[in-house]
Amino acid sequence: MPELPEVETVRRGLAGLIIGKTIVSEWHDTAKGFPNTLADVDRFLKGATVTAVRRRAKVLMIDLSTAYSLVIHLKMTGQLVFVGETRFGAGHPNESLVHDLPDNSTRVTLTFDDGSQLFFNDQRKFGWMRLMPTIEIPNIDFMRKVGPEPLDSEFRAEAFAARFARRSRTSIKAALLDQSVVAGVGNIYADESLWGAKVHPRRLVATLSEQDFFALYTELRAVMNLAIEKGGSSNHTYVNAEGKKGSYMDFARVFRREGLPCPRCGTTIEKLRVAGRGTHICPHCQQLL
């Protein structure tokens, strides 16, 4: 589900809601989604206080006072939803956006010392949550190979372009989705940034000019920053830590807009399949050459 802006939105929400709280109980359903032993849960999770909530690429990390962390990947349909005392009050403006939890998609429930709860829900069960020593997080396979953060102020256009050398013979869309090239890009922001840069998603990486890469770098950062500002994009499954939907989809220029006019030139937006993913383009603005 979530890409970098959605995960960052969840991170910011959670940081304000759970830092300083102590976990008093834990429930989880399957070994696959939560592979830790009960002994580890008892020793390093129960009684632990949340000290920080971090993000790297699309991975969230909840750091604990035990020097362990909960490392979480939401994949396609994962959610982390916090429920405190005031959330379901009658007449609350967001009352209709959330329903009673846990529900049939709930995989993990954490209960804090003040009675509030954090639910990890995941309809498709692709996501995972694991408890591990904080210091070992950089050694997991995903962290070792993941590329730079695209919004890092130190990450410049030249470095962005250079990252693509490893994927020169594939389509630019496949390369953008490759987490080892640049971190955090998924299907929505790949399509949105390619449209912004006027680059056809099927163009081979090797055919992109320096100007194309510069435009793509600029557009990707602009689109991700806007999405974070708008609280991410929402389909029927994505909600932030407070159970609210993001509004970026109201600003999307091509994603899921097939049949509608391109906001730049009016040409009808088309949907294709590129790198095995549904892909949205303006056939006039984005030419194959």
Add this chain to the structure above:
DNA sequence: CACTTGACCTGTCCGC
């Protein structure tokens, strides 16, 4: 090694 495809799951939507 680089690249593509299928698998992992469940729910929903669309055409018959």
Add this chain to the structure above:
DNA sequence: TGCGGACAGGTCAAGT
């Protein structure tokens, strides 16, 4: 209304 198939904001393991 029921059913089959395609598809869904992501990564891996296998295959060529």
